[in-house]
Amino acid sequence: MLAHPGVAREPGAGEWRAAASSTPTLVRMATIGEMGEDALIAAFVPRLPVSDAELLGPGDDAAVIAVDGDLVVSSDVLIQDRHFRLDWSSPEDVGWRAAMQNLADIDAMGAVPTALQVTLAAPPSLDASWVLGFADGLREACEPHGVGVVGGDLSAAREIAISVTVLGETHGTQPITRADALPGQAVAVSGPLGAAAAGYRQLMDARRIDEETIGLFLRPRPRIGAGLEAALHGATALMDVSDGLLRDAGRIARASDVGIAITGADVPVHEGARRVADELGIDPLSWALTGGEDHHMLAVFPREAAVPAGWTVVGATTDAFAGVRVDGEAPADVGWDHFGG
Amino acid sequence: MLAHPGVAREPGAGEWRAAASSTPTLVRMATIGEMGEDALIAAFVPRLPVSDAELLGPGDDAAVIAVDGDLVVSSDVLIQDRHFRLDWSSPEDVGWRAAMQNLADIDAMGAVPTALQVTLAAPPSLDASWVLGFADGLREACEPHGVGVVGGDLSAAREIAISVTVLGETHGTQPITRADALPGQAVAVSGPLGAAAAGYRQLMDARRIDEETIGLFLRPRPRIGAGLEAALHGATALMDVSDGLLRDAGRIARASDVGIAITGADVPVHEGARRVADELGIDPLSWALTGGEDHHMLAVFPREAAVPAGWTVVGATTDAFAGVRVDGEAPADVGWDHFGG
Numbered sequence: 165m166l167a168h169p170g171v172a173r174e175p176g177a178g179e180w181r182a183a184a185s186s187t188p189t190l191v192r193m194a195t196i197g198e199m200g201e202d203a204l205i206a207a208f209v210p211r212l213p214v215s216d217a218e219l220l221g222p223g224d225d226a227a228v229i230a231v232d233g234d235l236v237v238s239s240d241v242l243i244q245d246r247h248f249r250l251d252w253s254s255p256e257d258v259g260w261r262a263a264m265q266n267l268a269d270i271d272a273m274g275a276v277p278t279a280l281q282v283t284l285a286a287p288p289s290l291d292a293s294w295v296l297g298f299a300d301g302l303r304e305a306c307e308p309h310g311v312g313v314v315g316g317d318l319s320a321a322r323e324i325a326i327s328v329t330v331l332g333e334t335h336g337t338q339p340i341t342r343a344d345a346l347p348g349q350a351v352a353v354s355g356p357l358g359a360a361a362a363g364y365r366q367l368m369d370a371r372r373i374d375e376e377t378i379g380l381f382l383r384p385r386p387r388i389g390a391g392l393e394a395a396l397h398g399a400t401a402l403m404d405v406s407d408g409l410l411r412d413a414g415r416i417a418r419a420s421d422v423g424i425a426i427t428g429a430d431v432p433v434h435e436g437a438r439r440v441a442d443e444l445g446i447d448p449l450s451w452a453l454t455g456g457e458d459h460h461m462l463a464v465f466p467r468e469a470a471v472p473a474g475w476t477v478v479g480a481t482t483d484a485f486a487g488v489r490v491d492g493e494a495p496a497d498v499g500w501d502h503f504g505g
Numbered sequence: 506m507l508a509h510p511g512v513a514r515e516p517g518a519g520e521w522r523a524a525a526s527s528t529p530t531l532v533r534m535a536t537i538g539e540m541g542e543d544a545l546i547a548a549f550v551p552r553l554p555v556s557d558a559e560l561l562g563p564g565d566d567a568a569v570i571a572v573d574g575d576l577v578v579s580s581d582v583l584i585q586d587r588h589f590r591l592d593w594s595s596p597e598d599v600g601w602r603a604a605m606q607n608l609a610d611i612d613a614m615g616a617v618p619t620a621l622q623v624t625l626a627a628p629p630s631l632d633a634s635w636v637l638g639f640a641d642g643l644r645e646a647c648e649p650h651g652v653g654v655v656g657g658d659l660s661a662a663r664e665i666a667i668s669v670t671v672l673g674e675t676h677g678t679q680p681i682t683r684a685d686a687l688p689g690q691a692v693a694v695s696g697p698l699g700a701a702a703a704g705y706r707q708l709m710d711a712r713r714i715d716e717e718t719i720g721l722f723l724r725p726r727p728r729i730g731a732g733l734e735a736a737l738h739g740a741t742a743l744m745d746v747s748d749g750l751l752r753d754a755g756r757i758a759r760a761s762d763v764g765i766a767i768t769g770a771d772v773p774v775h776e777g778a779r780r781v782a783d784e785l786g787i788d789p790l791s792w793a794l795t796g797g798e799d800h801h802m803l804a805v806f807p808r809e810a811a812v813p814a815g816w817t818v819v820g821a822t823t824d825a826f827a828g829v830r831v832d833g834e835a836p837a838d839v840g841w842d843h844f845g846g
Contacts (some may be wrong), residue, residue, distance in 0.1 A: 171621075219575055224612035224682045225744050226579035228675070230574045234560055237672065238567035239622045241660040272566035281580045283668040317668070319582040327658070327668030331578065334569070341565045403566050419565075447747040 170422040197288025197297055201255035201318060208318070211299035215312025217278040217333070227314035229279050233334035238269035244324035252367050255294045257382040259301020262328045265406065265450050267309060268459040272404040274395025277332040277388070279314045280306065284323035298326075309388055337395060345401035345420035346465035347483035352475040354390035354461040358411055358437035358448055361455025366440060373443050377436040386459040390475075394463040397472050401464040408456040409478070410495055413488045416464065416480075424488045426479035428453075437449060453490065529590035532736040538629025539637055542659060545633060549659070552640035556653025558619040558674070568655035570620050574675035582648040585665035593708050596635040598723040600642020603669045607802040608650060608748065609727050611673035613745040615681040615736025618673040618729070620655045621647065626662035639667075650729055678736060686742035686761035686805035688824035695802040696730035698750055699778035702796025707781060710741055714784050718777035730817075735804040738813050742805040749797040750819070751836055754829045757805065758822075763827045767820035769794075794831065 196204050209222050220228040240262070242248055248258050263280060270277040282302065284295065295318075311330075346426055363381025366372055386404065394402050401416045409431065417424045433452045441448035464481055465471045487494065537545050550563050561569040581603070583589055589599050604621060623643065625636065636659075643654055652671075704722025707713055725746065735743050742757045750772065758765045761828040774793045782789035805822055806812050828835065 212759045220680060220682065224684075225610045226577045226616070226671075226673070226680075228680050229576050229578065229612070231576045235570050235572045235576060235672065237570065237622055237670075238656055239624050239658050239670065240670075241626050241666075241668070242661045243625045243626050243660050243666075246661060265568045269566045273569070275567070279578075281578055282672045283580050283582045283670075285582050285584050285666055307629075315579055317582045319584050320587060321584045321666060323662065325582075325584075325626055325662060325666040325668075327580075327582070327670075328668075329578075329580065329624075329668075329670040331576065331672075333568070339561060339567075339569050341561065343565075385725075392585050448837050455522045 169233035173497070193291055193293040195288060196286060196290050196292050197291060197320070199292045200255055202467045204318060206294060208290070208295055208299050209295055210315040211303060211342065213303040213306040213311060215279040215314055218312055218314055222315050223311075229314055229331065229378035231333045231446070233336045234330040234339070236270050236273050236275040236334060236339060236450075237329060238266060239327060239329040239351050240269070242267055242326040253382050255297030256301035256304065259298040259328070260305040260383045262326050263302045263305035263311070264384050264386070265459055266328045266330035267305070267311065267388050268404040268406070270330050271386070271388050271391030272402055272461060273332070274337060274391050274399070274402060275332040275334050276392060277309060277311050277330055279312055279331045281329040281331070282313050282316040283319070283327045284316070285319040285325040287298045287322060287324070288320050289499055290324070306350065312459070312472045340391070340395045340399050340402040342401050342403050342416045342419035345416055345422050345481050347422050347481050350465045350468045350471055350477050351413065351426070351479040351481060352465060352471045352477045353409070353432065354387060354394070354475050355458065356432040356434040357405065357458050357460065358451035358455050359434035360384060360457035362434065362437035362440040362448070365444075372435040373440045377434065377440060378498070380434075384457060384459045393472050394461055394465070397465050397470050399463040400466060403462055404459045405462050406456055406459060408454040409462065410488055410490070412462055416462070417487055420481070422481040422483060423485040424479055425482050425492070426488060426490045428479050428491045430476065453495070508582050518686075534632055534634040536629060537627060537631050537633050537642050538661070540633045545636060545659060547594045548633070549636055549640050552637055552644060553654040554644040554647040554652060555656055556620040557651035559653055559655055563656045565769055566822050570655055570672065572674045574677040575680070577611050577614050577616040577673040577675060577680060578670060579607060580668060580670040581607055581610070583667040594723050594773040596638030597642035597645065599667070600639040601724045603650075603667050604643045604646035605725050605727070607669045607671035608646070608652065608729050609745040609747070611671050612727070612729050612732030613743055613802060614673070615678060615732050615740065615743060616673040617733060618650060618652050618671055620653055620672045622672070623654050623657040623672040624668045625657070626660040626666040628659050628663060628665070631665070669721045669817045681732075681736045681743040683742050683760035684784035686757055686763050688763050688822050688823050690741060690822045691806045691812055691818050692754065692765055692767070692820040692822060693812045694746065694750070694807060695728060695735070695804070695816050696799065697773040697775040698746065698781050698799050698801065699792035701725060701798035702792035703775065703778035703781040703789070706785075714781045715777040718775065718781060721775075721777075722798065725798060725800045727802070731802045733808070734813050735802055738811050739807050740804040741807060741834065745800045745801055746803050747797055747800060749795040750803065751829050751831070752793050752797070753803055757803070758828055761805070761813055761822070763822040764826040765820055765822060766823050766833070767831045768830060769832050771817065773817045773820050781833070794836070
């Protein structure tokens with residue numbers, strides 16, 4: 165299964181996959197510096213998912229894929245110790261997250277993801293098993309959706325830096341931006357919020373109360389296809405909740421030049437987040453409003469009757485004010501800055 | 506012109522562009538940490554080139570571009586102190602290189618580049634002018650080709666890590682891979698080789714003999730469109746010379762299962778490289794054979810008569826041996842490893 169003989173010969177090298185998904189402790193393999201670029205690529209590429217749209221895969225100057233309709237494209241960076249921690253996330257978790265948050269970006273246009281380009285820069289001292297586990301995580305996240313990794317680049321660096329570009333197609337439909345919501349429309353989310361924030365809090369506190377929310381922080385599980393569903397139900401604005409409901413709703417409000425009135429009691433709070441908050445004696449609503457990284461869809465529909473089953477209406481657009489209000493109040497700023505302290 | 510008031514107010518902030526292209530010494534601006542993500546993006550995005558194929562540009566969950574034919578896609582990583590040095594390259598040089606080596610990858614399929622996704626991770630202490638100069642370099646390289654930056658991501662990191670994904674389209678033609686060369690065909694290159702290697706040597710030695718080759722090392726200038734030209738002339742295999750003629754010809758030989766016989770005297774050596782080599786008392790042919798980073802096209806044509814004007818025939822494919830030989834001799838291995846010491 166592993167193309168590199170040096171790896172296949174190593175006793176127990178086959179066991180690391182089973183161990184890695186629940187714990188970051190990996191069976192010792194060669195480092196990527198010891199293994200070398202060619203051998204690493206030879207072991208890495210066969211583990212990657214294959215795109216249904218692939219016409220020519222990795223190995224030439226470029227890959228070739230079929231596109232039905234227009235091309236939809238987005239990119240995200242994940243940097244070690246900033247977007248993930250090696251003591252919290254297994255390499256499979258990091259691969260999963262890198263893929264899933266990008267798939268959500270395509271779904272958030274009402275389009276269909278087809279392929280990823282993945283670049284990975286990492287220290288030569290990194291265990292090669294980490295890189296292979298990362299590939300497995302990419303595959304686990306992508307394969308159910310017919311999405312493949314069609315190309316990329318590997319390089320040495322001082323820290324792990326991952327960049328994923330996701331490609332998708334519109335199938336002739338119109339992409340749904342953040343800019344076309346009108347006043348008097350229904351604002352809804354496709355899933356419960358606050359789970360990732362609850363998971364993050366538990367890892368920060370080193371106190372495990374609810375494994376599901378920890379798992380959802382490490383591996384976000386939005387329903388890919390919810391965005392397309394919103395588009396087919398006539399959504400006028402659409403995005404995924406990556407930076408928190410309030411901040412992201414604010415982006416739709418600004419882009420569409422409407423106000424958004426959110427009813428706090430209607431915001432669906434993840435059950436596990438509620439459990440953790442109860443245990444800690446805090447209000448879980450703040451996690452649902454500001455937590456981010458759940459990656460469920462946030463959409464505006466022309467009227468409540470247009471909201472698909474399984475979605476939850478959390479408020480309405482208005483021309484009575486600008487920005488976002490919760491139960492009539494303008495919330496304190498909840499943003500953060502990716503370069504700030 | 507700069508969207509961030511804090512920058513526009515800074516005395517002399519407008520001067521840095523003129524200074525930066527010839528020297529890495531920049532007028533002091535805010536650091537990207539001081540400036541903050543939103544202000545940095547507001548200043549960065551307007552400097553980026555706009556793609557002729559762009560339907561929806563940066564700012565939403567994803568960009569949307571039109572694709573005529575199939576999509577061709579490739580990615581490259583550039584890491585500080587590994588792929589560029591801040592004391593050698595201006596930020597414009599780094600932007601130019603990041604764009605150009607990716608444009609060459611699309612041309613090397615006989616396809617037409619249309620758009621880039623660019624992710625940049627950098628230390629918060631980095632001067633914001635570096636990031637804006639980087640955008641200017643991207644623009645200078647892309648604009649003549651109608652290529653734009655349609656999206657990307659910015660992040661903090663310990664070192665500068667750039668990842669570029671380039672998108673192109675086939676216009677219904679068949680992409681040219683490395684795999685379809687047949688024995689008895691003509692091997693040709695689209696431009697003179699060895700310039701980048703000569704420039705690198707001068708910078709390493711801190712001895713400036715020929716400014717043109719130093720400039721070509723910092724800003725490779727392949728003729729984008731040479732690959733498409735090769736495709737239209739019936740090329741059976743095509744790639745760009747990024748890792749040296751011998752190593753790259755070896756890739757075509759392996760992929761196509763042919764041998765490649767190169768005639769050393771026919772390899773076009775860049776005039777400036779010849780001048781530098783003369784001054785240093787060494788043979789410039791080794792730079793032309795193994796130097797890399799010139800990014801001119803290497804193609805196999807069905808017969809010499811099919812080779813376009815301006816290209817130089819450097820050898821022929823054969824079924825008499827495998828791999829690459831120069832004047833009948835198998836060269837010593839000239840490869841290197843991106844993870845090795």
